[in-house]
Amino acid sequence: MKKSTLPISVALLFCLAFASRIQAENIRGAYPKSISNSSITRTDDLISGRHSFWAATGERVVKNFLKYYPGATKVQWAALKDNSSECHFFLNGRQSRALFAKNGSWIFTITTYGENNLDAEVRRIVRSEYYDYSITCVNEISTPENPEVYLISVQDARTIKMLRVQDGEMELLQKFEKSDDKNK
Numbered sequence: 466m467k468k469s470t471l472p473i474s475v476a477l478l479f480c481l482a483f484a485s486r487i488q489a490e491n492i493r494g495a496y497p498k499s500i501s502n503s504s505i506t507r508t509d510d511l512i513s514g515r516h517s518f519w520a521a522t523g524e525r526v527v528k529n530f531l532k533y534y535p536g537a538t539k540v541q542w543a544a545l546k547d548n549s550s551e552c553h554f555f556l557n558g559r560q561s562r563a564l565f566a567k568n569g570s571w572i573f574t575i576t577t578y579g580e581n582n583l584d585a586e587v588r589r590i591v592r593s594e595y596y597d598y599s600i601t602c603v604n605e606i607s608t609p610e611n612p613e614v615y616l617i618s619v620q621d622a623r624t625i626k627m628l629r630v631q632d633g634e635m636e637l638l639q640k641f642e643k644s645d646d647k648n649k
Contacts, residue, residue, distance in 0.1 A: 525569020526550045533571060534563070558582065576605040587615055587630050594635065595619050598626070 530537075530552055537554040544550055548567040555561070559582055563574040580588065580600035591600060598619035606614045615630040616638070627639040 523567075523569060526565045529565060529569050529571055530563065533574075534561075537561075571609065573606060573608045576607070578603050578605075583615075583617075586633075587617075590630055590633065590635050591617055591619065591628060595626070595628075597621055601625075 534554060534556055537556045540552060540554040542550060542552050549572070550565045551562060552565070553560075553562045556576075559576050559578045561574055561576040564572040566572055579602070583591075583600065583603050588600070598621045600617060600619050602618040604616040606616065608614075611631065613631070615628075617628045617630060619626050619628060620643075623643055625641040625643065626637060629636045629638050
């Protein structure tokens, strides 16, 4: 398992870094072609091409999004410089962002939520070893090759730990010591 986890971990960290870079560039306004579902009155308008964003993304991107994420709300799109498309949305009370290639194929999705939305089995795995820690953030990463990988942040009074849970196995990725404010 150790030999196969290194490439997976590197790929997951790449996905997070790439998504963070995209988000930072979007905040700076590098990607002006964007749309939110507040300006779309009907999904049929988007599918039929009666909306201007259709030209920026293409039919396959939108159709694949609707296939993978029916019922998504608060949908916001961004056409990226490499002609891929990023979509931020909510589904089942969870905030997500998905990346689609220029040809419409799905690349990855990162879904962020708290402990209350965490899968019971994954929570059991984490709690079995970190029972005195608070689960502060969950990033569920899905790719075509790895449907569910969880990056979970846990903390206690002295430490913050980043864990990876995949296929029923947990691995400690990083450990941070909190500073002692009394010495400042």
